[in-house]
Amino acid sequence: xxxxxxxxxxxxxxxxxxxxxxxxxxxxxxxxxxxxxxxxxxxxxxxxxxxxxxxxxxxxxxxxxxxxxxxxxxxxxxxxxxxxxxxxxxxxxxxxxxxxxxxxxxxxxxxxxxxxxxxxxxxxxxxxxxxxxxxxxxxxxxxxxxxxxxxxxxxxxxxxxxxxxxxxxxxxxxxxxxxxxxxxxxxxxxxxxxxxxxxxxxxxxxxxxxxxxxxxxxxxxxxxxxxxxxxxxxxxxxxxxxxxxxxxxxxxxxxxxxxxxxxxxxxxxxxxxxxxxxxxxxxxxxxxxxxxxxxxxxxxxx
Numbered sequence: 001x002x003x004x005x006x007x008x009x010x011x012x013x014x015x016x017x018x019x020x021x022x023x024x025x026x027x028x029x030x031x032x033x034x035x036x037x038x039x040x041x042x043x044x045x046x047x048x049x050x051x052x053x054x055x056x057x058x059x060x061x062x063x064x065x066x067x068x069x070x071x072x073x074x075x076x077x078x079x080x081x082x083x084x085x086x087x088x089x090x091x092x093x094x095x096x097x098x099x100x101x102x103x104x105x106x107x108x109x110x111x112x113x114x115x116x117x118x119x120x121x122x123x124x125x126x127x128x129x130x131x132x133x134x135x136x137x138x139x140x141x142x143x144x145x146x147x148x149x150x151x152x153x154x155x156x157x158x159x160x161x162x163x164x165x166x167x168x169x170x171x172x173x174x175x176x177x178x179x180x181x182x183x184x185x186x187x188x189x190x191x192x193x194x195x196x197x198x199x200x201x202x203x204x205x206x207x208x209x210x211x212x213x214x215x216x217x218x219x220x221x222x223x224x225x226x227x228x229x230x231x232x233x234x235x236x237x238x239x240x241x242x243x244x245x246x247x248x249x250x251x252x253x254x255x256x257x258x259x260x261x262x263x264x265x266x267x268x269x270x271x272x273x274x275x276x277x278x279x280x281x282x283x284x285x286x287x288x289x290x291x292x293x294x295x296x297x298x299x300x301x302x
Contacts, residue, residue, distance in 0.1 A: 018082040019122050026084035027096040028059035033108035041074030049108055068279060079257040081118035087111045091155060106155045113158045117151050120170045123253055132184040133177035140173050178232040182210040185230035238262040
């Protein structure tokens with residue numbers, strides 16, 4: 001990895017590493033390789049390796065603009081971290097699974113491996129931006145370089161990658177980086193909710209500064225106006241959680257996929273590297289909720 005890439009900002013580094021999904025350059029791999037289970041996130045059951053019925057011949061989604069309303073919110077939230085286009089265009093050199101059906105099984109297997117490697121690279125890249133963890137930046141860069149090298153392998157080489165071992169090595173560094181960052185953020189006082197069952201929890205206005213929430217199950221939790229500054233949210237399940245008015249400034253190891261699965265509004269404060277999901281609502285202006293208009297005391301327009 002070049003020095004320019006090593007010291008680039010979070011967004012530019014991820015861009016140079018190809019960690020942002022580009023569906024237009026992919027052969028719809030997530031719509032074929034992955035299984036769906038009928039649930040709140042997916043309207044249908046679909047076996048791994050079978051194309052979604054909404055996938056068109058040009059590898060585009062036929063209901064892309066209506067996914068959430070048609071019961072496919074899980075598709076909206078999914079992020080391959082750029083693995084799809086790399087497997088499609090680099091690993092298989094632009095040969096798609098429809099025109100070359102003999103490549104399908106290997107392509108889908110490579111996609112699974114590539115996505116896990118790219119996800120690790122996403123987190124390691126962010127860890128390099130955590131200043132309190134700068135003592136670990138050397139080992140983090142080394143592991144990031146090694147994993148990036150693996151992503152340029154052939155389908156056969158990718159199939160031989162010990163993803164679990166790579167995950168364990170990178171994971172240990174990410175845990176330590178989190179500890180150092182959160183210790184600086186709150187004078188060593190840190191709530192540990194890693195892996196906690198917080199489904200439907202009432203955490204409105206909760207002080208969760210510098211908390212460890214990695215792997216926590218926060219499905220449907222009320223986090224309105226909660227203080228989540230500098231919290232570790234790696235792998236936290238935020239499906240249906242209400243983040244309206246919450247402050248996630250400086251929260252780390254948070255992904256756009258997690259935000260897309262949650263609810264929020266225009267008052268939710270996010271890390272600079274993440275965009276506000278399109279389905280989040282705007283918070284009404286003062287007085288709008290009661291139907292008041294400009295101090296006239298009359299009813300608002302219907």
